[in-house]
Amino acid sequence: MCGIVGYIGKRQAAPILMAGLNRLEYRGYDSAGIAIAAKGALKIAKRKGRVRELDELKPLRFKGTSGIAHTRWATNGEPSDRNAHPHSDSTGRYAVVHNGIIENAAALRAQLAAQGTTFSSDTDTEVIAHLVALMDDGSPLEAVVSAVLKLVVGTYGIAVMDAERPDVLVVARNGSPVMLGLGDKETLFASDASALVRHATSVVHLDDGEIAVVRADGYETRKLDGTSTVKTPSAMIWKDESYDKGAFDHYMRKEIADQPEALRRTLSGRLEPRFQTTHLGGITLTARELLDVRRIRILGCGAAYIAGALGAHLIEQLARIPCQAEAASEFRYRNPVIEMDTLYIAVSQSGETFDTLAAVQEVKRKGGRVMGIVNVVGSTIARECGQGIYLHAGPEIAVVSTKTFTCSVVAMALLAVHLGRLRDLSNANGARLLRALDALPDRVAAILEREDEIARLAEFFQGAEHAFYVGRSAGYAIAMEGALKLKEISYLHAEAYPASELKHGPLALVTPETPTVIVLPRDDLLAKNVSTIEEVKARGGPVIAITHPGETHAPFDRSFEVPALEPELDPLLLNIPLQLLAYHVARQRGCDIDKPRNLAKSVTVE
Numbered sequence: 001m002c003g004i005v006g007y008i009g010k011r012q013a014a015p016i017l018m019a020g021l022n023r024l025e026y027r028g029y030d031s032a033g034i035a036i037a038a039k040g041a042l043k044i045a046k047r048k049g050r051v052r053e054l055d056e057l058k059p060l061r062f063k064g065t066s067g068i069a070h071t072r073w074a075t076n077g078e079p080s081d082r083n084a085h086p087h088s089d090s091t092g093r094y095a096v097v098h099n100g101i102i103e104n105a106a107a108l109r110a111q112l113a114a115q116g117t118t119f120s121s122d123t124d125t126e127v128i129a130h131l132v133a134l135m136d137d138g139s140p141l142e143a144v145v146s147a148v149l150k151l152v153v154g155t156y157g158i159a160v161m162d163a164e165r166p167d168v169l170v171v172a173r174n175g176s177p178v179m180l181g182l183g184d185k186e187t188l189f190a191s192d193a194s195a196l197v198r199h200a201t202s203v204v205h206l207d208d209g210e211i212a213v214v215r216a217d218g219y220e221t222r223k224l225d226g227t228s229t230v231k232t233p234s235a236m237i238w239k240d241e242s243y244d245k246g247a248f249d250h251y252m253r254k255e256i257a258d259q260p261e262a263l264r265r266t267l268s269g270r271l272e273p274r275f276q277t278t279h280l281g282g283i284t285l286t287a288r289e290l291l292d293v294r295r296i297r298i299l300g301c302g303a304a305y306i307a308g309a310l311g312a313h314l315i316e317q318l319a320r321i322p323c324q325a326e327a328a329s330e331f332r333y334r335n336p337v338i339e340m341d342t343l344y345i346a347v348s349q350s351g352e353t354f355d356t357l358a359a360v361q362e363v364k365r366k367g368g369r370v371m372g373i374v375n376v377v378g379s380t381i382a383r384e385c386g387q388g389i390y391l392h393a394g395p396e397i398a399v400v401s402t403k404t405f406t407c408s409v410v411a412m413a414l415l416a417v418h419l420g421r422l423r424d425l426s427n428a429n430g431a432r433l434l435r436a437l438d439a440l441p442d443r444v445a446a447i448l449e450r451e452d453e454i455a456r457l458a459e460f461f462q463g464a465e466h467a468f469y470v471g472r473s474a475g476y477a478i479a480m481e482g483a484l485k486l487k488e489i490s491y492l493h494a495e496a497y498p499a500s501e502l503k504h505g506p507l508a509l510v511t512p513e514t515p516t517v518i519v520l521p522r523d524d525l526l527a528k529n530v531s532t533i534e535e536v537k538a539r540g541g542p543v544i545a546i547t548h549p550g551e552t553h554a555p556f557d558r559s560f561e562v563p564a565l566e567p568e569l570d571p572l573l574l575n576i577p578l579q580l581l582a583y584h585v586a587r588q589r590g591c592d593i594d595k596p597r598n599l600a601k602s603v604t605v606e
Contacts, residue, residue: 002085002099003027003071004178005195006159008169009186009216013067014060016188020195021051021071023243026251026397027192028073029595031084035095037166038064042095046084065216066166068159070097076105077122087126089133090118093163096132098125099191100155100176108151128152132160142213145170146224149211155354157191169214172224173206177352177380180204180212180219182233187214193236193376194243194395202233205378234378242395250593252398252489256579257448259403260441265392266407267437270414276430277421278414283371284387285343290422293343296321299328299359300347303401303484304408308347310477311412314568318433319419329355331362338366345388345412346372349396349404351379360384373411375404389415398594400488402579405481406444409572413437436566440573443565447576450560454577457544457558458584464515467492468506468536469578470499471519472529474571478519482578489596490586499532510541517578518556520547521570530554546574 003024007013017034025032032054033046043064045057051071070085077083086095102108105124108131113119117130131148145160155175162168171178171189181188181200189212190196193203206212206221210229213220221229248254272279283290296315298308308325315323328346338344344363348356351374360381363370372381372388375396382388393407414437421430461467467486469479476498483494497506499518510516516536520529533543533554543556548564560577564570586593 002073003191003195004068004097004099004157004159005188005190006068006169006171006214007186007188008066008167008214009183010065011186012063013065014062016199017067017069018051018055018060019198020188020190021054021069023194024190024192025051025071026399026595028071030072030074030079031081032069032071033084033086034059034062034067034069035086035088035161036062036064036067037161037163038062040164042088042092042161042163044086044088044095046081046086048079048081048084064166066161066169068095068097068161068169075101076124083121083123085125087121087123087129089129091133094129094132095161095163096125096129097159098128099157100174102127102152102156103154104152105154124154128158128160141165141168142170142211142222143226145172146211146226149174149224159189167215170211171206171214172211174208175354175357178206178212180206180214181236182219186216187219189214193238194397197236197238197243200236202235203378204231204233205380205383207383237377238395243397250398250583252400252402252583252593255396255398255403256583258394259406259448259576260445262391262393262403262407263410263441263444265394266410267414267441268392271434271438273431273434275421276427276434278418278434280389280414280418282388282390285369285371287422290419292341293321293419294341295339296323296343296345298323298325298345298347298412299331299356300325301328301353301355303405303481304347304349304353304356306477306481306484307405307408307412308345309480310409310474310571311345311347311416313474313477314413314416315419317568318416318425319423321419328353328359331359336362338363338368340367342368344368344370346370346381346385347374347408348372348379348381349375349401349408351376351381353381357381357384373408375407399596399599400485406572406575410437410440413569432566433568436569439565440569443563443573444576447562447573448580451580454560454580455584457560457581458588460515460542460544460558461492461585462588464513465493466509466514467494468502468510468514468516469494469496469519470502470516470532472499472525475499475519475521475574478571478575478578479517481575482517482519482582485579485582486585488599489582489593490589490591491597492585492589499529502532503535507535507539510536510539512540512542515542515544517544517546517581519571519574520545520552520554521567521574522548522550522552522564523567523570526552546577
């Protein structure tokens with residue numbers, strides 16, 4: 001969950017590394033640091049806080065054409081200047097940046113201390129710097145690093161530099177993403193393409209257990225045992241401007257506004273009106289194999305799990321296949337039964353989510369079939385699955401997921417239609433759903449044009465410290481997503497419940513100071529949802545309804561009306577106002593919207 005960037009080439013490294021840190025800060029922002037190799041010595045600057053605090057140490061004045069840098073989200077050792085990366089050995093010759101967790105760090109630390117090593121931080125990463133210094137016998141740096149990593153248990157995306165060998169950097173990966181960026185007589189590496197896009201024309205993704213020797217004129221990759229590996233570079237897909245906020249105050253707001261165009265990319269080339277179905281070229285299972293699927297399990301974490309819950313509803317509804325979403329973070333710990341007639345679907349924006357990747361590997365280890373729904377082309381989960389659906393939503397920088405949540409649900413709607421048309425979904429219903437999917441981007445755009453109405457709803461939360469979100473059926477999944485967004489960025493405690501569950505306990509917490517947001521489509525459950533509103537109002541609780549036009553005879557206090565499209569896709573449209581509601585509540589509360597406390601974008605540690 002930290003950001004790593006490195007550079008070696010013909011230009012001054014410091015400006016490139018600092019720009020990279022600013023791009024990577026959404027991956028971690030409790031401290032940052034930089035190390036430059038020049039004239040046989042390391043120049044290191046690091047500081048607790050944001051990258052802007054690091055700027056005060058004037059790292060741009062460091063001269064040298066190779067270096068590494070890091071922006072941190074603490075997993076081992078509290079945020080502080082001394083725990084910030086890079087870490088070095090006692091002589092200051094070697095520098096290390098690291099994303100991940102060294103599980104046997106305490107034992108290694110004890111062994112080093114017994115040999116007289118003095119530590120200057122509380123981190124697991126410093127152990128690696130001292131081990132490199134201890135084990136360097138004059139062999140090539142990559143051989144020394146390989147020997148060190150054979151002693152390490154845990155996960156890492158790591159970079160090592162030696163002040164006396166500034167013409168080479170060594171990076172390695174095990175469970176935490178590292179990619180190389182190839183430019184003109186210069187090579188970069190990073191944990192995310194955002195730090196590479198300005199300078200690299202192609203990228204190379206390292207696999208777990210792989211190490212790379214990086215020089216200005218190229219790279220070599222091998223396994224830890226020294227066996228050479230062959231990598232095929234892929235073109236850099238996104239442009240530099242894709243990672244900028246543009247005219248918006250926050251990345252989250254930009255990414256909410258991006259949704260119509262992101263949806264068009266997700267849908268592009270995938271609607272087949274001729275046969276009233278969808279075309280999903282990334283799925284390698286044949287029609288016969290898909291017909292043999294008897295149940296589906298969707299695995300994800302956070303918003304991806306909630307998207308999976310909504311996707312499960314769509315698949316059951318349209319394809320009549322039993323489908324269930326499950327938190328990937330818990331999946332492998334219950335020794336799951338992997339059935340050969342079950343299709344497993346892994347959902348991850350980054351394609352690097354550690355818990356989801358581990359769940360994929362558990363399914364594969366037991367012989368199961370798995371496909372991915374991911375946003376980042378070439379990501380680890382995509383490569384592990386080998387088949388699935390790319391979202392093509394574009395880079396998402398804000399910690400909270402907005403456009404990738406929406407696009408993930410649409411990807412599952414595409415899959416649901418595809419599976420349904422192989423089974424019992426009629427031509428007429430297939431055609432109806434394709435028209436609705438095609439209309440979806442414009443419907444989302446129309447909702448976004450009414451942002452001022454939603455901003456006024458946010459005033460309803462002034463003075464509140466708690467909120468309930470409720471809904472029934474697919475509306476409950478939307479309630480979960482709305483509550484998650486609110487708590488993530490506004491720090492206002494929000495809980496989501498099935499509307500029918502309020503009377504089984506949560507009503508005890510309803511007060512005049514506790515708003516309840518209800519997802520209220522005009523469907524066959526409308527009357528029951530109105531009863532829920534009346535239960536809340538009877539206890540003095542204020543109610544906001546996100547609903548469809550028309551008289552409901554419900555005593556809610558405020559509402560926002562979303563024109564209906566089709567029942568299967570209406571929940572997705574009802575979610576758009578909840579994204580903007582969370583944004584404006586957080587803005588009114590003065591919160592750091594793009595970088596909420598204690599969170600980072602890509603969770604690559606357990």
